[in-house]
Amino acid sequence: MDDNLTRPTQGNLAAVRKTEMFSELRNEVGRENMHTFSRTGSGLPPERSHLVGQRLVEPYVSHLQNTGQLSDQHVAGILRGMVKRLGKPALDQQMGNPQQYVSHGFDHSERVAAYTDKIVKAYPEIADKAASKYNVPPATARLLFQVLAHWHDVGYPDLDGRPKATHGLSGASRFDSVADELNRLIVREKGHANEVLSDMRKAIQLHSADVDAGPYPINVKTDRGSLLVSDVDALKKLLHHYSVASRRPHRVSAIEVRGDHADDLKKQIESVLKSQPPGQSASVTADKTRPEYTGRPASLDKGNEVKVGLRYTDQELTKNPFAIIRFADNLDMAADRLSPLQRSPAFRAMYWKLGDHGPIGSALGALGKLDTKNVSDVRTILSGLREAGTAHEPGDIDTSILSNVARQFSPDSIRNLNAGAARQRLIKATVDSILSSPIAEGLSDPERASLRETGYRLNGESIRHFGGCEAIESVDVKRGKVLVTVNGPLYQKLNEVKDPDGIGIGEYQIERTRQAFSSLTINGRRPVVEVVERNPP
Secondary structure, X not given: OOHHHHOOOOOOHHHHHHHHHHHHHHHHHOHHHEEOOOXXXXXXXXXXXXXXXXXXXXXXXXXXXXXXXXOOHHHHHHHHHHHHHHHHHHHHHHHOOOOOOOOOOHHHHHHHHHHHHHHHHHOHHHHHHHHHHHOOOHHHHHHHHHHHHHHOOOOHHHOOOOOOOHHHHHHHHHHHHHXXXXXXXXXXXXXXXXXXXXXXXXXXXXXXXXOOOEEEOEEEXXXXXXXXXXXXHHHHHHHHHHHHOXXXXXXXXXXXXXXXXXXXXXHHHHHHHHOOOOOOOOEEEEXXXXXXXXXXXXXXXXOOOOEEEEEOOOEEOOOOHHHHHHHHHOOOOOHHHOOOOOOOHHHHHHHHHHHOOOHHHHHHHHHHOOOOOOOHHHHHHHHHHXXXXXXXXXXXXHHHHHHHHHOOOOXXXXXXXXXXXXXXXXXXXXXXXXXXXXXXXXXXXXXXXXXXXXXXXXXXXXXXXXXXXXXEEEEEEEOOEEEEEEEHHHHHHHOOOEOOOOOEHHHHHHXXXXXXXXXXXXXXXXXXXXXXXXXXX
């Protein structure tokens, strides 16, 4: 270390604190998994498999600097501990980022943290409300928003094929590991630590429950938040999971039932609770006059047997300021969100071939409308694909890929093929054909293996998520509106292809954001999204 840094002065204390945090982070994740500074601009491609120490520690050092606490060893130690706790979950998120989804690596969380800053600058009353609600200084409220952004997606590596909203449950559990440091920081400022931790945890757990996905009649209230279940059998599995599979005991405090069959369900639930061990009783209420709850599906176990729902709720950010994470998370939709693999020509060809209205995409879409066991209609759909593949002599790359795919579905090979198996075979055939085409020239063996593994997990809907980012250049937050700047010509071209709901591919992410914003208000008004088309020179 530089001799000047071994003797801290007010002038170099920020550098000292950064160095201390870099050291803690490096010890946690390993030197080989971390770059101290970003290598962007160095001529090297961005490396999404590494953490960048400078970006990760910046909010924590800035808090010390902005609050005049750089020389406070106690506060600096607390924040250093927070960085240490974040290290391994952040690395897991970065390394375990599922490439079949729009990127959710830790670099996504860093961008979300930056968006929270933009939101607070446009709407300072959100931070003011957090400060008054939790009895902390406004600067601490802003730091808590940064911490929330850093932790909100750490559950993604735990998906294992389960519904996407499951990452909120897993992330909330991982967030518990930093609770001691946060508690010490907030208690030191005489804030309401228990309320802060509870509300931050709920915000992480529910941040993706921003769309009205499906009905659930039963709401199970626990000491770790509320979970929805679809019926009494699902409730039994939830209670059993809590009794034998959880890392710590969970307490169910109440069960609320809604919908036309609420009274009957209440009786069944009360019968189930009587068979539970002593001390696990809970109150049960029913209201058949109110509609069922709605939420997004998730799962508590890796076998996807304990199915639950995460409740969809409207949020007013001046009342529940930690709902800022739902706002900020949906702003990260520009093209730079895509990882290097996702921006490769081969990967782009995969999601376009599987999702556009060409012969392959149309066949995949038609197969998706069938029952998975259907056999008879599969032959008709694949015969049409085969005819399309033989209609033209292979000339350009696209027709060669189509021809290669079509040849793999001879009449004999599809005789007893059901719709589920046909979909998987068509996806694999398309991916393999693209990887054997000139589009994939120059790829290394590891790159091909990664693209093949990820490509096999794509489907016809992938085009909306990836294609929807392609034309978006930047997103900014102004008071009263969100400005999305797009590459005009590319945006218009992408919108020539429509999804099944009639939404252009270029505007899909923007429309998805508008949909998510329908659950949010700030001072009683919903955020408005405005698209600005830019025509490149």
